[in-house]
Amino acid sequence: LSASPREQVMWNAALHAELLHDHADYGFEVAGSRFNWRTIKDKRDAYVRRLNEIYENNLKKARIDIIRGYGKFTADPEPTVEVNGKKYTAPHILIATGGQPSVPPESDIPGASSPAAGHAAAGRACSDRSASCPRFAGASLGMTSDGFFDLEELPRRSVVVGAGYIAVEMAGILSTLGSESSLLIRHDKVL
Numbered sequence: 001l002s003a004s005p006r007e008q009v010m011w012n013a014a015l016h017a018e019l020l021h022d023h024a025d026y027g028f029e030v031a032g033s034r035f036n037w038r039t040i041k042d043k044r045d046a047y048v049r050r051l052n053e054i055y056e057n058n059l060k061k062a063r064i065d066i067i068r069g070y071g072k073f074t075a076d077p078e079p080t081v082e083v084n085g086k087k088y089t090a091p092h093i094l095i096a097t098g099g100q101p102s103v104p105p106e107s108d109i110p111g112a113s114s115p116a117a118g119h120a121a122a123g124r125a126c127s128d129r130s131a132s133c134p135r136f137a138g139a140s141l142g143m144t145s146d147g148f149f150d151l152e153e154l155p156r157r158s159v160v161v162g163a164g165y166i167a168v169e170m171a172g173i174l175s176t177l178g179s180e181s182s183l184l185i186r187h188d189k190v191l
Helices: 007-028 038-062 115-120 163-174
Strands: 071-073 081-082 085-091 156-161 182-183
Touching: 007 038, 007 163, 038 081, 163 182
Parallel strands: 156 182
Antiparallel strands: 071 081, 081 085
C-alpha cells in the first residue's frame, strides 16, 4: 500500500478507474465517465494541506515544538542535536528525517547511445562507473517521484525507471489513469 496520503489519493483514483472499467461486467451502465487530472490534483493537494494543518495543530495542543531545518548530532555528553546553529538537548531525541530523492548529475547517468550497443554486442557490460560507458543526453528532462505530484496534467506517455514499490506504484497509477506507461528495470524482475 501507499506510503503517504498523497500517494494514497492517487492510488484510490486509479482504483476507481479500474472499477469503472469493470462496471459493465457487473451489469452497470456507466456512460460518459472521464478522468480529470486537474480535479484530482487540486482535491489531493487541498486534502494534504488540511491533514498537515491538523497534524501541526495537534502537536501544538500537545505542547510539542516543531523545529524545521537541517540537524546533526553533536559530540556533547548529553544527547544533543544542533539545528540551524541552535542546540537542543533532551533525554530522548526523535528525528523524523523525511526524505528527498537524490538526483545524480547528468554526467553520471549511464545511457544507451550507439556505443553501448557495441559493448553489448561484444559481450561486455557497461558498468555505471566505466569511463567508456556512454552518457544519456536529456536525463535532465526527467523528474523524481516527487515531481509526479507537481504534474499539472496527466502525461500522454510516461516512462518510470526503477523496480521498487514506488516506481511500480507510479507506473501502475499513470497507466490506469490513461497514460501510456513503460517501466524500465535493471534486472529481470521488480522488487
